Amino acid sequence: EPEVTQTxxxxxxxxxxxxxxxxxxxxxxxxxxxYRQILGQKVEFLVSFYNNxxxxxxxxxxxxxxxxxxxxxxxxxxxxxxxxxxxAMYFCASSRLVQPQHFGDGTRLSIL
Amino acid sequence: KNEVExxxxxxxxxxxxxxxxxxxxxxxxxxxxxxxxxxxxxxxxLFMLSSGKKKHGRLIATINIQExxxxxxxxxxxxxxxxxYICAVRVIQGAQKLVFGQGTRxxxxx
Numbered sequence: 119e120p121e122v123t124q125t126x127x128x129x130x131x132x133x134x135x136x137x138x139x140x141x142x143x144x145x146x147x148x149x150x151x152x153y154r155q156i157l158g159q160k161v162e163f164l165v166s167f168y169n170n171x172x173x174x175x176x177x178x179x180x181x182x183x184x185x186x187x188x189x190x191x192x193x194x195x196x197x198x199x200x201x202x203x204x205x206a207m208y209f210c211a212s213s214r215l216v217q218p219q220h221f222g223d224g225t226r227l228s229i230l
Numbered sequence: 231k232n233e234v235e236x237x238x239x240x241x242x243x244x245x246x247x248x249x250x251x252x253x254x255x256x257x258x259x260x261x262x263x264x265x266x267x268x269x270x271x272x273x274x275x276l277f278m279l280s281s282g283k284k285k286h287g288r289l290i291a292t293i294n295i296q297e298x299x300x301x302x303x304x305x306x307x308x309x310x311x312x313x314x315y316i317c318a319v320r321v322i323q324g325a326q327k328l329v330f331g332q333g334t335r336x337x338x339x340x
Binding site for chain 2: 142149151153155157159160161162163166168173174176207209217218219222223224226
């Protein structure tokens with residue numbers, strides 16, 4: 119069964135550094151999403167992406183965040199200048215139509 | 231107030247027991263999802279419901295739209311069912327994001 123693939127599984131970065139989290143969605147899917155889960159808290163929506171543009175974003179998704187689908191297969195989340203509070207598990211998801219969404223295994227981001 | 235509330239937050243049971251996890255929501259929705267999160271963190275979609283009932287193996291999910299309530303049942307529970315079970319809703323027609331509950335941590339002892 120096709121899967122959403124995320125790399126790396128764990129990223130450790132110094133505060134203030136830029137980080138790029140990578141996702142390969144399922145190949146015939148059209149909608150792409152990023153969510154995050156701070157340790158011990160619930161999963162929160164960050165952004166959705168369709169037709170090469172952001173279709174919806176949350177209050178969390180401020181100017182420090184950006185998303186890109188650079189080559190038709192990858193879907194990336196960039197955090198420009200990381201803060202301690204960006205430490206979380208970041209999940210990528212994709213869907214053929216708006217739902218159901220298929221999730222990757224997540225990238226654990228640790229900011230030092 | 232959270233838009234999606236789950237109960238209980240933690241549930242421990244013996245192998246073979248019938249398990250029920252509840253989800254209540256306070257907003258109009260177009261669909262409700264039940265998800266399973268394993269100890270390593272990965273999330274797997276179990277069900278998507280907009281009405282009625284769905285069954286897959288030992289798992290059953292029901293939803294009552296009028297009461298804004300859904301339940302996930304596990305029959306003949308097994309230690310491998312131990313995980314965090316998460317309810318998430320798609321809030322309005324056309325909106326794409328999911329709004330998540332806080333999860334229910336289920337532990338099944340042998």
